[in-house]
Amino acid sequence: MRTHLTLGRLLGVPIGVNLGVLAVCALLFWSLAFVSLPNIAPSHPTSAYWFAGAVGVIAFMVSLVGHELGHSYVAQRNDVRVVEITLWLFGGVAKLEGEADDPGAEFRIAAAGPLASGVIAALSGGAAVLVGRLDGNEVLFGLLVWLAAINVVLAVSNLLPAFPLDGGRMLRSFLWRRRGRKGPATRVAAMIGQVLAVGLVVGGLALGIWSSWWTGLWTAALGLFLLAAARGEWLAAQAQPELLAESVAVVSRPLPEPLGAGSSVADLERALRHDPRAPFVPLVDERGEISSVLVRESIRRIPPAHRAEVPVGSLATPLIGLTRVDPNETVAQVVDQMGRGSDWWAVVVEDGSLTAVVCSEDVEQVLELASA
Numbered sequence: 001m002r003t004h005l006t007l008g009r010l011l012g013v014p015i016g017v018n019l020g021v022l023a024v025c026a027l028l029f030w031s032l033a034f035v036s037l038p039n040i041a042p043s044h045p046t047s048a049y050w051f052a053g054a055v056g057v058i059a060f061m062v063s064l065v066g067h068e069l070g071h072s073y074v075a076q077r078n079d080v081r082v083v084e085i086t087l088w089l090f091g092g093v094a095k096l097e098g099e100a101d102d103p104g105a106e107f108r109i110a111a112a113g114p115l116a117s118g119v120i121a122a123l124s125g126g127a128a129v130l131v132g133r134l135d136g137n138e139v140l141f142g143l144l145v146w147l148a149a150i151n152v153v154l155a156v157s158n159l160l161p162a163f164p165l166d167g168g169r170m171l172r173s174f175l176w177r178r179r180g181r182k183g184p185a186t187r188v189a190a191m192i193g194q195v196l197a198v199g200l201v202v203g204g205l206a207l208g209i210w211s212s213w214w215t216g217l218w219t220a221a222l223g224l225f226l227l228a229a230a231r232g233e234w235l236a237a238q239a240q241p242e243l244l245a246e247s248v249a250v251v252s253r254p255l256p257e258p259l260g261a262g263s264s265v266a267d268l269e270r271a272l273r274h275d276p277r278a279p280f281v282p283l284v285d286e287r288g289e290i291s292s293v294l295v296r297e298s299i300r301r302i303p304p305a306h307r308a309e310v311p312v313g314s315l316a317t318p319l320i321g322l323t324r325v326d327p328n329e330t331v332a333q334v335v336d337q338m339g340r341g342s343d344w345w346a347v348v349v350e351d352g353s354l355t356a357v358v359c360s361e362d363v364e365q366v367l368e369l370a371s372a
């Protein structure tokens with residue numbers, strides 16, 4: 001049986017539902033039509049509560065999507081692709097491809113969800129006030145008040161500083177900015193997340209025993225889910241010093257597609273645009289061997305108007321002139337040789353031929369994973 005359905009696209013993002021969400025819908029419908037609405041607006045026909053209950057469930061789902069679209073919109077503006085928005089048992093999730101590469105973007109992406117929920121709450125609250133002033137339908141008034149309240153709950157509970165909840169992500173971005181590094185910030189945020197999750201489980205159980213068993217059970221289940229998620233993030237962010245002893249192959253990139261001797265500088269420009277992270281393109285000589293490379297910066301020497309006529313050979317840098325890394329060296333040895341941080345790249349030469357390239361940004365990423 002399929003447990004996942006795709007409903008459509010919004011802002012270019014596919015919206016899917018997991019069948020677990022049906023349980024939430026049924027529960028919400030029951031609490032709205034049989035408890036909340038008859039309490040806020042008593043003595044109306046049952047059919048009115050049922051109808052408003054169904055509308056309320058749909059409005060709640062739209063609110064969840066609105067929250068996730070808040071994250072998605074800001075993520076896309078910060079060059080992080082959104083794979084899909086999924087609604088499931090504990091609400092919505094916007095699945096991002098990769099993560100923001102600076103703390104400011106991380107903070108904005110995380111804050112956008114609760115902000116969207118806040119805006120929906122304010123709009124529903126405003127509409128409720130309007131309906132109240134105009135002596136409109138009491139059930140509609142009750143529904144709008146409920147929608148405002150549930151969006152406030154959504155905003156506030158997501159702001160809980162329990163990583164990976166939105167509030168926890170905001171906390172991590174704050175620590176990340178203060179310490180300048182993401183790994184340690186993730187570990188601290190995920191540790192706090194685990195402690196808060198245990199608190200939720202214990203609090204939920206206490207609530208279940210002494211007050212409402214249903215709310216307690218739900219809170220405890222949410223706590224367990226958060227505990228697993230925070231623990232997963234915490235384990236993933238553990239230091240991996242053994243990476244430093246690995247061979248340089250773990251940080252090297254394959255060579256870009258080489259150009260032939262007959263190519264023009266315009267061809268080189270196209271090749272580099274096609275592969276924006278490549279520091280150079282290898283050049284194949286008349287004998288079919290790679291004896292030189294075309295460095296990205298060298299293009300600037302040729303004015304744009306002449307690039308189509310000028311052959312790339314005029315920009316070639318011989319292999320002899322490049323910084324080399326031995327394929328048998330470890331990451332630690334490469335760092336010793338090349339230093340940290342600064343923007344460098346080196347070629348890997350094996351048995352006299354060029355096989356790969358090592359870039360400082362890849363080395364930095366491994367150092368981040370390796371350090372505690």
Ligand SMILES: [Zn+2]
Pocket residue numbers: 067068071113114158166
């Ligand atoms: Zn969120």
